[in-house]
Amino acid sequence: MARQPRKKSVRAATLADVGRAAGVSAMAASAVLNGARTSSRISPETRTKIMAAAAKLKYRPNVAARALANRRMNTLGVAAVVYGGDLNLYFLEALNGIIEGCARHNQNTTVFALHDWTLDMAKIVGFCDGRIDGLILLGPTITKESAAMLPEHTFFAALHPNVLMPNIVNVESDEEHGAYDMVRHLVSVGHRRIMHISGKQGLLGAKRRIDGYLRALKDSGIPFDTELLVEGDFSATNGQIAAEAWLAGHEGRPLPTAIFCGNDAIAVACIEVLAKRGIRVPTDVSVCGFDDSLAARSTVPQLTTVRQPLRQMGSRAVDLLLERIQQAHSATHELPKSVGSVVFATELALRDSVATPGTGKLVPPATKR
Amino acid sequence: MARQPRKKSVRAATLADVGRAAGVSAMAASAVLNGARTSSRISPETRTKIMAAAAKLKYRPNVAARALANRRMNTLGVAAVVYGGDLNLYFLEALNGIIEGCARHNQNTTVFALHDWTLDMAKIVGFCDGRIDGLILLGPTITKESAAMLPEHTFFAALHPNVLMPNIVNVESDEEHGAYDMVRHLVSVGHRRIMHISGKQGLLGAKRRIDGYLRALKDSGIPFDTELLVEGDFSATNGQIAAEAWLAGHEGRPLPTAIFCGNDAIAVACIEVLAKRGIRVPTDVSVCGFDDSLAARSTVPQLTTVRQPLRQMGSRAVDLLLERIQQAHSATHELPKSVGSVVFATELALRDSVATPGTGKLVPPATKR
DNA sequence: CTGAAAGCGCTTACAG
DNA sequence: CTGAAAGCGCTTACAG
Numbered sequence: 001m002a003r004q005p006r007k008k009s010v011r012a013a014t015l016a017d018v019g020r021a022a023g024v025s026a027m028a029a030s031a032v033l034n035g036a037r038t039s040s041r042i043s044p045e046t047r048t049k050i051m052a053a054a055a056k057l058k059y060r061p062n063v064a065a066r067a068l069a070n071r072r073m074n075t076l077g078v079a080a081v082v083y084g085g086d087l088n089l090y091f092l093e094a095l096n097g098i099i100e101g102c103a104r105h106n107q108n109t110t111v112f113a114l115h116d117w118t119l120d121m122a123k124i125v126g127f128c129d130g131r132i133d134g135l136i137l138l139g140p141t142i143t144k145e146s147a148a149m150l151p152e153h154t155f156f157a158a159l160h161p162n163v164l165m166p167n168i169v170n171v172e173s174d175e176e177h178g179a180y181d182m183v184r185h186l187v188s189v190g191h192r193r194i195m196h197i198s199g200k201q202g203l204l205g206a207k208r209r210i211d212g213y214l215r216a217l218k219d220s221g222i223p224f225d226t227e228l229l230v231e232g233d234f235s236a237t238n239g240q241i242a243a244e245a246w247l248a249g250h251e252g253r254p255l256p257t258a259i260f261c262g263n264d265a266i267a268v269a270c271i272e273v274l275a276k277r278g279i280r281v282p283t284d285v286s287v288c289g290f291d292d293s294l295a296a297r298s299t300v301p302q303l304t305t306v307r308q309p310l311r312q313m314g315s316r317a318v319d320l321l322l323e324r325i326q327q328a329h330s331a332t333h334e335l336p337k338s339v340g341s342v343v344f345a346t347e348l349a350l351r352d353s354v355a356t357p358g359t360g361k362l363v364p365p366a367t368k369r
Numbered sequence: 370m371a372r373q374p375r376k377k378s379v380r381a382a383t384l385a386d387v388g389r390a391a392g393v394s395a396m397a398a399s400a401v402l403n404g405a406r407t408s409s410r411i412s413p414e415t416r417t418k419i420m421a422a423a424a425k426l427k428y429r430p431n432v433a434a435r436a437l438a439n440r441r442m443n444t445l446g447v448a449a450v451v452y453g454g455d456l457n458l459y460f461l462e463a464l465n466g467i468i469e470g471c472a473r474h475n476q477n478t479t480v481f482a483l484h485d486w487t488l489d490m491a492k493i494v495g496f497c498d499g500r501i502d503g504l505i506l507l508g509p510t511i512t513k514e515s516a517a518m519l520p521e522h523t524f525f526a527a528l529h530p531n532v533l534m535p536n537i538v539n540v541e542s543d544e545e546h547g548a549y550d551m552v553r554h555l556v557s558v559g560h561r562r563i564m565h566i567s568g569k570q571g572l573l574g575a576k577r578r579i580d581g582y583l584r585a586l587k588d589s590g591i592p593f594d595t596e597l598l599v600e601g602d603f604s605a606t607n608g609q610i611a612a613e614a615w616l617a618g619h620e621g622r623p624l625p626t627a628i629f630c631g632n633d634a635i636a637v638a639c640i641e642v643l644a645k646r647g648i649r650v651p652t653d654v655s656v657c658g659f660d661d662s663l664a665a666r667s668t669v670p671q672l673t674t675v676r677q678p679l680r681q682m683g684s685r686a687v688d689l690l691l692e693r694i695q696q697a698h699s700a701t702h703e704l705p706k707s708v709g710s711v712v713f714a715t716e717l718a719l720r721d722s723v724a725t726p727g728t729g730k731l732v733p734p735a736t737k738r
Numbered sequence: 739c740t741g742a743a744a745g746c747g748c749t750t751a752c753a754g
Numbered sequence: 755c756t757g758a759a760a761g762c763g764c765t766t767a768c769a770g
Binding site: 058062064065067068073075095099100103108109110111112113130131151272275294299 | 436444500
């Protein structure tokens with residue numbers, strides 16, 4: 001014998017154990033207990049004997065062995081940047097959708113935490129060591145070059161990808177349209193002096209929201225005022241800094257009547273900054289966000305925002321990725337290289353942070369609190 | 370040959386491939402590439418040859434095979450109820466800590482979503498099929514009897530367990546003390562008519578917070594008024610219902626001067642309900658929460674609350690669970706059955722939702738909005 | 739210092 | 755309808 005059992009602790013029952021107990025082969029047990037296809041080949045009596053033995057021994061298939069034999073882990077990975085100052089509600093909602101999707105298909109979900117997409121590229125490649133069948137990237141900001149490094153034996157999907165990568169399932173929402181609709185809504189209730197605090201302009205999502213903002217202004221016949229477009233990033237911290245800086249630079253001058261924020265985190269930060277100066281939302285200034293994350297409903301007033309169906313998007317990414325893995329497993333020849341994108345519609349979530357324009361308040365001086 | 374390769378697609382390199390390329394055995398390759406302990410036995414030259422071959426072939430160890438041989442998946446599971454009306458910030462923060470902890474120990478994290486602890490007990494048992502080495506239960510509410518069903522070949526940890534289970538790593542925070550401190554703080558700024566909207570009394574956490582509330586009243590010489598203890602559950606929805614019901618039942622009678630809510634979700638709901646009746650926080654009534662979740666910082670005013678170090682707790686649960694798994698793997702005889710608890714301290718997060726008592730406002734009638 | 743062998747628990751052709 | 759065999763890719767004793 002080549003090996004001694006390392007400890008006498010309760011070893012889980014194997015197919016061989018079940019077979020022995022039922023007086024049949026391990027293979028027959030496998031067919032009955034784990035093989036959906038082949039199980040019909042087994043006679044009813046053998047079948048019941050095997051079932052009984054399995055129940056008695058509390059048989060549970062060993063996933064590692066099964067994965068090794070099948071070359072299939074039945075596990076999908078999720079990679080996301082979850083560190084950084086702000087807790088990531090985007091992550092939470094998308095993850096929920098992904099977990100739901102995986103559960104529906106009897107797949108496991110393994111979560112990988114990243115600090116930085118570019119710096120952690122090698123790490124991502126490292127995850128593709130057979131432990132997952134496919135990997136979903138949440139809001140990746142990677143270049144086409146690093147995308148090319150992704151190994152071919154693992155399949156990928158991306159939610160809100162920054163670059164559209166061929167051979168990857170891309171799941172997006174129509175952000176340009178969402179931003180457009182929101183700004184048109186602001187105009188429709190009477191706003192003309194509309195500020196936008198955006199995400200980092202290098203990000204596809206930030207750019208699309210800016211594009212929608214600009215197109216809506218244009219279609220409304222409102223000239224674009226560069227003073228009113230402020231670049232931030234998608235974090236609350238930065239939203240706060242951007243809002244404070246703008247106010248500090250415009251004391252005594254007219255406030256915008258509405259602020260369209262690049263996402264909910266910025267909007268929440270913005271409301272706080274305004275509150276500190278005694279500016280009330282929506283009485284003095286209307287504020288709106290983008291995402292419809294949990295934050296949108298946990299502020300007072302609740303946030304008018306653009307809803308992206310993040311859960312659904314996560315869930316759909318799972319469906320599409322599994323479909324592709326399935327294809328690859330059963331395919332006899334090359335798969336088509338391009339996969340294309342799925343684009344979800346956005347919709348306005350009208351709540352309490354937007355009202356008709358106020359009294360044209362000027363920016364009050366900062367106060368100590 | 371017993372099997373044909375199913376497709377010609379890029380097969381990942383194996384140890385045998387590396388060995389062949391380097392002109393050595395697979396075993397030697399294993400020692401160099403994967404075996405921390407045994408790698409010293411290999412001569413430097415063979416070593417470099419193997420490393421070169423591995424790099425050239427982009428060798429990556431196959432986790433399934435390794436897991437099968439080692440009987441160790443290097444994966445920890447996290448089970449939590451993530452559905453239900455409210456998105457779960459508790460889950461997000463604890464999960465972040467767990468992922469961080471696992472990353473530190475080079476372990477994977479697999480997330481299992483549950484609907485209901487009792488109904489999904491069989492599911493939980495099902496997860497223990499070799500795919501994980503240990504499972505962390507987030508805020509489980511299970512009975513001692515169902516806990517006894519948990520299999521012995523998988524190890525468990527529980528964050529905020531509802532019953533303290535022997536043979537399980539329990540990680541808790543000192544909720545009674547946190548509640549006590551908060552109520553004493555309210556008293557110290559002048560409050561004496563302090564209401565508590567609690568979680569479900571069956572929950573250990575809810576009970577402990579109530580205990581702390583009662584003890585603080587007693588130590589402050591304030592008689593307990595049963596009218597001021599309202600049972601809710603830990604959801605925003607229920608918090609809203611409880612607060613509205615209380616106000617409706619007390620129109621024209623004195624408001625409490627402070628409301629200590631069982632968690633932040635209740636506090637946020639409470640602030641909204643008060644706002645609808647034109648009652649201002651903290652001018653008319655002080656409101657405080659428990660948890661210091663994201664919600665605490667996104668309300669206006671920001672919430673005074675009790676901070677639990679959820680991330681740290683998650684991270685520590687990982688440390689302790691892995692320690693135990695390690696012990697079990699190397700142990701020659703039985704482990705001690707009892708594991709005990711780790712209790713984290715709580716601390717007050719003083720923000721803007723608490724002030725000195727107002728003018729003794731009465732409950733105004735409900736208004737339509 | 740290095741290799742041949744056996745085994746982890748499963749599955750899939752192939753014979754009967 | 756059922757079983758014996760080989761293989762998935764790795765690791766750990768055991769010989770040399």
